[in-house]
Amino acid sequence: MLGSLHDEGAARLSNKTYTISDLAREFGVTTRTIRFYEEKGMISPLREGQKRLFTPSDRVRIKLILRGKRIGLSLKECIEVIDMYDPQHNNTDQLHSLIDTIDSRRQTLQQQQRDIDDMLANLDQIKALCERSLSSYIAPDQGTSNRKKI
Template structure:
């Protein structure tokens, strides 16, 4: 039987993105839906690809990284390469995010200090007047 297809709005609503987003991904070469005249027709593979791209984006991967990983798909050989590559990226992301968290904690600490200084200065001013 013929493969199920989807319109751009079908996928947009399913994944909670706008049609603009999907067309944008196409411009970037992340997906290449077949055309029926002018209309884009997405097949199951296109659908999965978009789903994977959005998943990658959620974990901090750039669109380019998503494509790199997705295009490594190689079921003929376990996908070992792709999986190892993905694991490496995940570890890298984790390290970066943890560093960012430390940086933010430091800034928060700095804010606490400044705020405390300001408040004590106000308290003294109030006591003097």
């Protein structure tokens, strides 16, 4: 399997499991959300009778899904990224195509980095203007455009 990342102490042979509300609480989502992810085939928890039993691996997948969402990926894109961890390799073509996918995903991420940097810089500017405006604050006043500081 090309080396499964995220085993989180594979040595411990961890057979720990989580309930659905454990994970919901940990990640600040509803149980509905987690069931929805299962419906979509994004996770496949075990069953103990009727109840779901989540493994550490399920837990990591959820974590990765939420990381994806934080940067604006759709759920579909989230699984695309996650599936890269466990490639159906064996095949040279597939490996090459995976590399292409990775490169393209990287482009997007780098564009996002630039966008975030830009936006942060803008926020800094605005904040600075706010603070200058506050420091020189005396009384309510209109047009501040080209007015010199008092």
